[in-house]
Amino acid sequence: MAGFKDFKDRVKFSLTARRVTDRGSGGELAGPPGDEKRSRRDDTEILVALGAAGRRLRRLPPPPDTLDRKRALMQKVDAARPAGVAEVKPARDARRMRTMRALAVAGVAVLIVLVLFVAVGFGSVNAMPGSPLYSVKRFTESVKLGFTSGGVARANAYIQQADKRVQELEYASQNNMSGWYYGLSRDALAALDNSRQQLATVADAQRVPLLARAQSVASSFASRVQQVLPSMGAEQQRRIAEQKQKLEQRLPQLQPHPGQLPPVQNRQHSAPQPPPQNQNGSAPAPPPQNQPGGSQPAPPNQSSAPAQQPPAKQPPAQQQPPQNQGNQGQPPR
Amino acid sequence: MSSKNDLVELARRAKAYDPLAFGELFDLYFEKLRRYVCYKTGDIDMAEEIASEVFSRALAGIDSFDDRGGTLGAWLFGIARNLVARHHESMAKNLTVDLEQVLSLSGGSTPEVTILQNESYADLYRAIGQLSDPHRDVVFFRFIEGYDVKTVAQLMDRKPAAVRLLQHRAILAIREIMTAEDSTARGDGQ
Numbered sequence: 001m002a003g004f005k006d007f008k009d010r011v012k013f014s015l016t017a018r019r020v021t022d023r024g025s026g027g028e029l030a031g032p033p034g035d036e037k038r039s040r041r042d043d044t045e046i047l048v049a050l051g052a053a054g055r056r057l058r059r060l061p062p063p064p065d066t067l068d069r070k071r072a073l074m075q076k077v078d079a080a081r082p083a084g085v086a087e088v089k090p091a092r093d094a095r096r097m098r099t100m101r102a103l104a105v106a107g108v109a110v111l112i113v114l115v116l117f118v119a120v121g122f123g124s125v126n127a128m129p130g131s132p133l134y135s136v137k138r139f140t141e142s143v144k145l146g147f148t149s150g151g152v153a154r155a156n157a158y159i160q161q162a163d164k165r166v167q168e169l170e171y172a173s174q175n176n177m178s179g180w181y182y183g184l185s186r187d188a189l190a191a192l193d194n195s196r197q198q199l200a201t202v203a204d205a206q207r208v209p210l211l212a213r214a215q216s217v218a219s220s221f222a223s224r225v226q227q228v229l230p231s232m233g234a235e236q237q238r239r240i241a242e243q244k245q246k247l248e249q250r251l252p253q254l255q256p257h258p259g260q261l262p263p264v265q266n267r268q269h270s271a272p273q274p275p276p277q278n279q280n281g282s283a284p285a286p287p288p289q290n291q292p293g294g295s296q297p298a299p300p301n302q303s304s305a306p307a308q309q310p311p312a313k314q315p316p317a318q319q320q321p322p323q324n325q326g327n328q329g330q331p332p333r
Numbered sequence: 334m335s336s337k338n339d340l341v342e343l344a345r346r347a348k349a350y351d352p353l354a355f356g357e358l359f360d361l362y363f364e365k366l367r368r369y370v371c372y373k374t375g376d377i378d379m380a381e382e383i384a385s386e387v388f389s390r391a392l393a394g395i396d397s398f399d400d401r402g403g404t405l406g407a408w409l410f411g412i413a414r415n416l417v418a419r420h421h422e423s424m425a426k427n428l429t430v431d432l433e434q435v436l437s438l439s440g441g442s443t444p445e446v447t448i449l450q451n452e453s454y455a456d457l458y459r460a461i462g463q464l465s466d467p468h469r470d471v472v473f474f475r476f477i478e479g480y481d482v483k484t485v486a487q488l489m490d491r492k493p494a495a496v497r498l499l500q501h502r503a504i505l506a507i508r509e510i511m512t513a514e515d516s517t518a519r520g521d522g523q
């Protein structure tokens with residue numbers, strides 16, 4: 001009976017039953033004072049006994065054919081799968097597949113956008129006013145300009161811009177697109193003025209060829225704008241004429257500063273000397289406007305005439321010797 | 334395979350007739366269902382059959398299963414509950430006696446001790462056998478399986494507060510049944 005005693009000590013369940021019985025036998029469910037406390041203890045013991053019963057139930061011997069039952073179930077599932085339902089992959093694979101698919105879609109989308117972007121960019125290069133891609137061309141120009149740094153590069157970009165506007169102005173005039181005249185003229189003048197501002201920050205040696213190009217574009221513009229100016233309104237005509245005049249006055253001021261050339265006395269002294277000596281002596285001076293190889297000389301034009309006017313105003317006493325005049329066209333002071 | 338996301342994923346795969354998913358479900362729930370049915374019917378052989386039948390029914394009705402996150406277990410226990418109810422209707426067995434018999438199978442002690450244990454627990458088993466279905470379920474989930482209130486609420490498709498109330502009433506009912514039985518026994522003895 002040792003087992004009986006151990007069990008009684010451990011679980012004490014029969015005691016619980018007896019307590020419940022004792023209280024019940026009195027016929028007083030409410031019980032005397034202290035009975036409530038006892039009932040709570042009884043509840044606790046019932047819970048303990050339930051827990052013990054649960055532990056025992058969980059120790060049920062497993063059925064021997066569990067694996068067979070599982071296999072049979074899985075075969076049943078496989079057989080029951082409708083024809084339309086695809087076989088499911090494990091969650092990790094499915095998640096990886098989803099991620100890969102999303103990445104592929106995103107990559108293709110980015111590629112398409114890039115191709116479209118590049119195609120539209122290239123297609124818009126030669127767009128003319130009135131074309132749907134013309135605004136793209138202007139936008140691309142401004143973006144390019146935004147990424148251009150350095151006085152020379154920016155001046156060059158502005159000159160190219162002005163040149164394009166002049167070409168567009170010519171196209172507009174050929175196609176009687178009078179609505180574009182004022183805007184294109186204004187933009188061409190603005191680009192030329194911007195190039196002028198950039199050129200002012202550039203060293204003389206780099207400035208001269210660019211200035212020549214700017215003057216060339218300015219002269220082209222002057223000839224074009226004369227054709228289209230009568231088609232503009234009076235106010236627009238006044239504005240364009242005013243800006244053009246300002247530009248024609250300012251551009252020549254960018255010619256290499258006379259102070260950077262050798263002093264007049266030295267030049268006068270060196271006048272009898274042979275030309276090579278003279279070139280050595282004027283080494284610090286920038287190259288003359290029309291001289292640098294490859295640069296486009298400014299065509300003789302009325303609009304560019306002001307650029308060559310200052311030398312005409314020089315006093316005859318300071319005129320260059322004959323051998324230098326033919327070289328420059330701008331006698332040093 | 335305990336987190337809610339895992340259960341949702343398992344349900345998704347099961348709905349797509351994935352045999353592996355059903356295998357995982359079997360591993361997760363077969364023993365629990367077997368214990369539940371055994372507890373309710375007191376018939377260990379029948380418990381195995383009914384637990385297997387639960388999975389067959391689940392396979393047949395998987396298309397109509399509406400997963401709202403972690404309710405797969407509740408759905409399976411619901412099927413088991415229905416099968417047990419049908420079994421009770423057809424067999425009209427005395428649960429209390431059979432439950433004692435089942436628990437004696439899981440003893441592991443000497444036969445002598447087991448007999449004494451069964452005698453000591455007899456009142457409790459009889460009381461449980463006389464409980465209403467919801468009370469018996471809450472006793473099983475809370476005290477036999479040891480689930481927390483939230484899980485039981487999910488399994489029984491009730492609110493946690495309702496589960497606490499149900500549990501309290503089940504304990505009261507057990508006490509009253511045991512009291513009544515003991516007083517009857519004393520009256521008979523006298």
